[in-house]
Amino acid sequence: MNQPALPSREILVDIYRRMTLIKQNDERFLAVIKAGQIVAPYYSPRGQEAIPSALSVSLTDQDYICTIYRGFHDMLAKGVPVRMLWAEVAGRTTGTCKGKGGPMHITHPQSGVMVTTGIVGSSMPIANGLALAAQIRGEKRVAVAYFGDGASNIGAFHESLNMAAVWKLPVVFVCQNNGYGEHTRYEIATSAARISDRAAGYQIPGITVDGNDPLAMYHVARQAIERARSGEGPTLIEAKTFRFQGHVFGDADSYMLKGEKEAAMARDPVPAYRKWLIEQGHATEASLAKLEEAINAEISAAVEFALSSPVPDISELRRDVFAQEVLS
Amino acid sequence: MNAAQAQTSKPLNTIQAVNLALDEAMRTDPNVILLGEDIADEQAGGIVGVTKGLSQKYGTSRVRSTPISEQAIIGAAIGAAIVGMRPVAEIMLMNFTAVAMDMIVNHAAKLRFMSGGQTHVPITIRTMTGAGFGTGGQHADYLEAWFAHTPGIKVVAPSSPADAYGLMLACIFDDDPCLFIENMPTYWNPGPAPQPGVRIPLGRANVLRPGTDVTVVSYSRTVADCVAVAEKLSKEGVSAEVLDLRTISPLDMDTVLQSVAKTRRAVIVHEAVKAFGVGAEIAANINEHLFGQLKAPVGRVGAYFSPVPFAKVLETEFVPTPARIEAALRATLK
Numbered sequence: 001m002n003q004p005a006l007p008s009r010e011i012l013v014d015i016y017r018r019m020t021l022i023k024q025n026d027e028r029f030l031a032v033i034k035a036g037q038i039v040a041p042y043y044s045p046r047g048q049e050a051i052p053s054a055l056s057v058s059l060t061d062q063d064y065i066c067t068i069y070r071g072f073h074d075m076l077a078k079g080v081p082v083r084m085l086w087a088e089v090a091g092r093t094t095g096t097c098k099g100k101g102g103p104m105h106i107t108h109p110q111s112g113v114m115v116t117t118g119i120v121g122s123s124m125p126i127a128n129g130l131a132l133a134a135q136i137r138g139e140k141r142v143a144v145a146y147f148g149d150g151a152s153n154i155g156a157f158h159e160s161l162n163m164a165a166v167w168k169l170p171v172v173f174v175c176q177n178n179g180y181g182e183h184t185r186y187e188i189a190t191s192a193a194r195i196s197d198r199a200a201g202y203q204i205p206g207i208t209v210d211g212n213d214p215l216a217m218y219h220v221a222r223q224a225i226e227r228a229r230s231g232e233g234p235t236l237i238e239a240k241t242f243r244f245q246g247h248v249f250g251d252a253d254s255y256m257l258k259g260e261k262e263a264a265m266a267r268d269p270v271p272a273y274r275k276w277l278i279e280q281g282h283a284t285e286a287s288l289a290k291l292e293e294a295i296n297a298e299i300s301a302a303v304e305f306a307l308s309s310p311v312p313d314i315s316e317l318r319r320d321v322f323a324q325e326v327l328s
Numbered sequence: 329m330n331a332a333q334a335q336t337s338k339p340l341n342t343i344q345a346v347n348l349a350l351d352e353a354m355r356t357d358p359n360v361i362l363l364g365e366d367i368a369d370e371q372a373g374g375i376v377g378v379t380k381g382l383s384q385k386y387g388t389s390r391v392r393s394t395p396i397s398e399q400a401i402i403g404a405a406i407g408a409a410i411v412g413m414r415p416v417a418e419i420m421l422m423n424f425t426a427v428a429m430d431m432i433v434n435h436a437a438k439l440r441f442m443s444g445g446q447t448h449v450p451i452t453i454r455t456m457t458g459a460g461f462g463t464g465g466q467h468a469d470y471l472e473a474w475f476a477h478t479p480g481i482k483v484v485a486p487s488s489p490a491d492a493y494g495l496m497l498a499c500i501f502d503d504d505p506c507l508f509i510e511n512m513p514t515y516w517n518p519g520p521a522p523q524p525g526v527r528i529p530l531g532r533a534n535v536l537r538p539g540t541d542v543t544v545v546s547y548s549r550t551v552a553d554c555v556a557v558a559e560k561l562s563k564e565g566v567s568a569e570v571l572d573l574r575t576i577s578p579l580d581m582d583t584v585l586q587s588v589a590k591t592r593r594a595v596i597v598h599e600a601v602k603a604f605g606v607g608a609e610i611a612a613n614i615n616e617h618l619f620g621q622l623k624a625p626v627g628r629v630g631a632y633f634s635p636v637p638f639a640k641v642l643e644t645e646f647v648p649t650p651a652r653i654e655a656a657l658r659a660t661l662k
Contacts, residue, residue, distance in 0.1 A: 100442060128400060130410065131407070132404050136413070156430075323448065
């Protein structure tokens with residue numbers, strides 16, 4: 001973690017705050033699911049916290065993201081209110097989408113979370129459109145498309161990179177390579193040694209970075225965002241990481257290499273970054289403990305808010321299908 | 329009177345009508361942009377020239393020829409629409425929508441609902457199709473039933489140049505995604521001019537020819553054949569009412585039921601294959617509401633359950649011919 005030109009202490013701690021929010025949120029979510037208080041499909045992002053946390057500190061609310069079903073970390077890092085996230089996952093009217101979208105379709109335009117898709121590979125074409133609007137209007141907004149390593153084998157990935165390159169769209173493609181596409185190990189499904197190598201086919205920058213190293217991720221993301229913002233076009237970032245909870249909650253991980261997950265968990269990016277912050281004098285044990293406690297309280301309040309919120313009225317089945325209600 | 333108005337005062341064809349509508353929309357709203365393969369003037373303004381002159385007039389930032397990448401085209405339109413633009417994306421041929429189905433069905437149609445109404449996708453997807461040019465099984469299908477079966481997307485199919493103009497304007501300025509189906513073989517047929525700037529409301533059928541003995545429901549190319557058959561039968565004293573749906577989804581069942589309650593006979597005609605088609609949905613609705621009042625079973629005329637064939641003799645017989653429409657009406661009138 002010895003990068004040149006360290007970001008400010010505020011930014012360093014802000015990255016940790018976002019990572020901690022994601023980690024604690026995940027831990028609480030697993031506990032609540034296990035207790036049967038909420039029933040919902042859950043694709044845990046645990047282990048991938050550093051990627052969107054280190055990236056999002058270089059974005060504003062005016063910038064857009066499109067993310068995927070494994071995207072709670074991306075949403076929280078971008079600023080989706082925790083209580084609205086929980087209420088949505090609990091299927092309540094107070095959720096981001098009034099309980100009509102669920103965990104795979106969280107949307108919160110105020111924080112720039114424009115689309116969450118449950119379809120592998122579909123965040124990229126839409127991120128291009130967000131970027132296109134910004135380009136045509138002469139706005140300085142940037143769109144970020146998050147996706148996994150499996151999505152780089154889908155046609156939409158290639159169509160999107162090509163179009164973004166041809167039009168120099170202000171978009172950053174962020175592949176979170178966690179080593180597995182569903183149950184299939186990277187090498188079995190993907191011909192390229194590195195996903196970033198695929199950028200060469202579209203003559204755009206492609207960078208592989210340790211996505212679990214917040215500083216490395218911060219610098220790579222910042223450069224790509226600045227490039228997009230200044231009109232130079234898209235970048236493909238491959239952020240290497242690992243998921244701690246398998247593909248979906250309840251997944252037994254039988255397809256993983258022996259010891260692989262244990263080794264990755266031993267290198268958990270959140271405590272590692274915490275240790276570094278304190279050792280380097282960027283934060284104190286007491287200040288981080290206080291921050292963690294505040295996040296814990298925020299999540300507790302969010303869970304309570306979600307579980308005490310009303311469920312949608314049946315009439316919602318007819319609303320938001322079209323602009324005007326259509327009876328059928 | 330400006331140039332566009334002068335042009336609309338004389339008969340025009342559907343290519344010119346859609347071009348005028350796009351021109352009008354782009355002139356009045358800077359959020360209207362066009363995306364599609366070959367649509368800019370450097371690429372000849374589209375393969376039949378529907379978008380001719382528009383990139384010269386509005387620039388290639390707003391009128392963009394795209395790579396041959398249907399998913400990326402619709403994705404770009406969706407993203408831009410979410411943040412307030414009104415993109416018109418051309419998918420050259422209706423069969424090519426199959427390549428972009430994920431973007432159209434899983435995203436454009438559903439984002440309003442899945443986001444709880446926070447986002448919506450006011451895109452118009454222009455596409456052309458229709459048998460008659462010997463293009464075989466992958467260039468001429470009518471696939472509207474796929475989309476009409478999907479909640480959240482409107483499906484529009486004009487039957488004349490003037491309707492194409494008014495419905496296109498309505499689609500562009502509608503706040504929901506619209507699929508706009510243009511019939512290719514009749515593109516060059518002239519028709520009366522539309523009223524400049526006037527939108528035709530979506531979701532409302534047009535009583536094209538009033539009648540009392542039988543209701544004929546159709547849309548797109550086959551409307552003209554239905555009117556011709558109705559005229560022919562009128563010489564025998566049969567009064568056929570012809571309804572042009574204009575919009576397939578949302579379906580204007582009120583107008584259909586009002587007509588059939590009066591005539592007590594109905595035939596539905598479309599170029600798409602009959603099986604599992606729009607006609608089945610309409611027939612089922614008529615039966616649900618007017619069972620016992622009908623004088624004959626609801627008739628349906630559609631294409632054979634086959635891919636669009638190549639050989640001229642097969643292609644001609646594949647689509648609903650005037651003879652088959654006439655036979656269906658006569659069977660209902662027995």
